Amino acid sequence: MKTMKSQMQKSFANFFFEYETPRQVLVKNKRVAVVCRIIQMGVLAYIIGWVFMYEKGYQTVDTAIGSVFTKMKGVSFTNISGKERIWDAADYVFPEQGDSSFVVMTNYIVTVGQKQGKCPELLDKKIKNNCTSDKDCDEGKYKRTGNGHMTGKCVQNTSTCEIYSWCPVENDTDIPKPAILLTAENYTLFIKNSITFRQFDVVRSNLVESVDQNYINTCLFHPKTDPLCPIFRLGDIVERSGFNFTEIAYAGGAIGVLIDWDCNLDLSIKHCKPKYEFYGLYGTGKNDEKEKPSLGYNFRYAKYYMENGVEMRTLMKVYGVRIDIIVHGRAGKFDIIPTLTAIGSGVGIFGVATVVCDLLLLYLVPKRDFYKNMKFKHTEIPEETPTLPQSQTEKDLQKE
């Protein structure tokens, strides 16, 4: 019992007062040594320069949670066959409450005074929906491209089936050209964006320190001169995203406005500023060379009203610029775990360098057998031990 205890104490003492370090051969071979040092210095340079400096491998990263509020300003004046009309934000923005995704109307087809009833379908040569007799119009059926419920009658003077529908049926074959609200180019968009980095408990707004109320009242975003001004001219947004305003106003289109935050929280929070970028969506922008199907952007909406007790509606087919504001935030801050992981991983790659050098040394160098003998010791048979006086000594010491 006593011996066991004393032995444990001794083991413990050995463990604590002794430490093992690998024995190494210092290989004086210039070629291999130089190669080896170059590889090691490359690894070191990579770890320090690339992983630590450039990619900031010592930082932990959090992505932002963002919230966006938008407000359009500007009015358009139209004069369609003598009928003057003014359009303000309440008229041309959908939806009205300042969402991060909204549509600015630039063109429209209006169908006034629709009411429920029977009327002939619109003739559409593309989909060949003409009829010659009532047989072509199955009662109660609905065609995927149709506007209503067929009554089973073929109307002679239009050569189309009669349908039960909102009448008269909308005729959207001719889109007004040029776009009716071409002056939309001068509307301004004001963006408020707030981001939160949960992990670091940081909240930040795009109205940064240098953007005060006086600046907002007069500024207009420009990537070089006013990169932080949160007020954007619609025409500029469209142009910077690769569209032509006349074309997008005519047929509609979708644009992504990216608010990009790339913050280094090891520096002062003042350096954490947004960058604004613009690009065309749905394959119509500058990033694609080929023409893609489904260009344009439009939707329909209806304003309902009662006339003499009958429900009526004004149907609008709205073409416009859809703007999707996308927030992309990323913040890094020093943290011990990624730092140690990067170092640990770097030490591992250092090991790779040694392995490569050893391969050179043991297989390619002329005197490789000599080096092999220096590096390796064989243990084949315990009978060999007598020939190793030094190890014998160690054995004796250990047994004591």
Place this chain on the structure above:
Amino acid sequence: MKTMKSQMQKSFANFFFEYETPRQVLVKNKRVAVVCRIIQMGVLAYIIGWVFMYEKGYQTVDTAIGSVFTKMKGVSFTNISGKERIWDAADYVFPEQGDSSFVVMTNYIVTVGQKQGKCPELLDKKIKNNCTSDKDCDEGKYKRTGNGHMTGKCVQNTSTCEIYSWCPVENDTDIPKPAILLTAENYTLFIKNSITFRQFDVVRSNLVESVDQNYINTCLFHPKTDPLCPIFRLGDIVERSGFNFTEIAYAGGAIGVLIDWDCNLDLSIKHCKPKYEFYGLYGTGKNDEKEKPSLGYNFRYAKYYMENGVEMRTLMKVYGVRIDIIVHGRAGKFDIIPTLTAIGSGVGIFGVATVVCDLLLLYLVPKRDFYKNMKFKHTEIPEETPTLPQSQTEKDLQKE
């Protein structure tokens, strides 16, 4: 001074023309060697097979920023007690502008001609809101489940408090069954989705190369035969998400449509294609076995109008299918940092293999003392040095 300089030069030369490599024992013990090799090959297989091949550990990963535009098509025809009516997209989609989250109305309770005034509260047996005298109706109070502001009067013939409210009060105790717009099953949904991988500067649309205008005009999504067609039948979406159309049309429900992009940008961009998935939201879908509270989906909205100078409204309680289109994108591309990190970490795990083998060798093998002597050299007292002629030589050489 001169000696110091020459010594530094020498140190530098030593550092550059010498390199250290660990001395090793080649242990000729079959059992331990085989175990060790198996562990090492396991680690190698894991690093190459799993980390590199399967998990693509050599790639850096970016998540997508997405933008979605939707368009519903289709009409419904209803005939309620002789009153025929047609419903088109402008009537049944909320909101109308093609958002990624929208509701398709399938059922509704309409309260026509509400105006501000006094009327009795609706009797609701569940929440026991009946009154017997005016004392039960506190003037000016509002109940959480009530529809208006109590005037302090108890109306005898309904046994409920009189309230100031939009009158008449909506009666939503009986939901139309079957759902009024059951034909909504045949509506089609067209989805345009654009994603951006910021880090790789890649923009991609769900209208991929094989989806051209002709195909879109005729196709209908099917997971096997038409997995890339961006046109979906509402009934199919509902069914694939685990709902029954008749039930969801009656009470409403929420469905998630997931557009999943998993792209390997080391291959051609053409292989980067979306996958569409459908699932029920808010615990009513197939993923849950237990019944959960708060099934159904409904909201109220009002159409306002003026009648003889009085503001009136038509209140709709809309039951419908809410569709949330969710974009989930992930792209990987070869990058040197994750590659080296994976290798470095793998070399580290290799070290673990050696540690395990050493434990076997030094503690479990019968001839462990012999191997211990081979592996370790003791340095207890400098007095020992004379017994180590070879080291003495090194010392001399170094001092020179």
Place this chain on the structure above:
Amino acid sequence: MKTMKSQMQKSFANFFFEYETPRQVLVKNKRVAVVCRIIQMGVLAYIIGWVFMYEKGYQTVDTAIGSVFTKMKGVSFTNISGKERIWDAADYVFPEQGDSSFVVMTNYIVTVGQKQGKCPELLDKKIKNNCTSDKDCDEGKYKRTGNGHMTGKCVQNTSTCEIYSWCPVENDTDIPKPAILLTAENYTLFIKNSITFRQFDVVRSNLVESVDQNYINTCLFHPKTDPLCPIFRLGDIVERSGFNFTEIAYAGGAIGVLIDWDCNLDLSIKHCKPKYEFYGLYGTGKNDEKEKPSLGYNFRYAKYYMENGVEMRTLMKVYGVRIDIIVHGRAGKFDIIPTLTAIGSGVGIFGVATVVCDLLLLYLVPKRDFYKNMKFKHTEIPEETPTLPQSQTEKDLQKE
């Protein structure tokens, strides 16, 4: 040929039945050994305690895809100069369909009966838009801060330019104070939230096991007593996000409601519960001490109607509480890859410990030369080999 084959067989046998383990020196130097062991134990404690226990480095992590549905309840009663009015959810929530981002109206400026026509611009002293003669009013021009299209006439009695606009022009200089719908404080918000962890195929709703229909009917969220109740009082939300209800109701403001899921899927799914947090957005909340520009939140919308064949509208400038519900989900589950990466990286850091100890031993300890000789063996010239009898033996054995 035969010799080559037998040699390959031998190499293979050598590879499989021999394994190399580094030779090490056991350094009996108490100071260095203790320092070394402390460093190693620190590394071990860090890896086990911090990386594995605290940061759960053995888990793979997925972020959630979420979907949110909201419903406001409550009515307000107003009495403006004898005109009583009741406001219910269909009147004060924008948009109406239960989006994750919506506005609750608390104050408004109404401009009744606007129609297209000519009227003088509103005098605004801040932007100095007064005119003295027709010269100040360029015909056809539009000012960024103006409400319409100038006709070129200066109206004398108002000293402002005449514009073509929706007339009369809205006068929003005086915001009603106190806010008209101050009772909005008592509205309740019901939130349904569903999240999906794609990687783990887990779907979860905020109506967790303990939240049943009975509980929902009566509960009200409180961070301590009812942290899982999905029903929130608007006044509580405002207060917890650092605003004062009277102020936010008057000028409007934006609030983020964060639903935070932090799930450990190695435990039962029942422990995966949401946490609700509230904070002010756009720099008006408690996180900022300085006053920021662009406080408040408002937007305009219009209700259109026909009167005697003329299109008219009621314009509302709505001030309100905008609520953005943000879902942030993160789930971890045991996975072999991060576990092995963490271990491998940890072994690498162990290597750093040895390097530090060696530096101590070889450069700081008085007997450093002795230890250097123990650790390193020099290989300068093959001619030295005769003096190394043991290596010679190995060479012979290998050549055999």
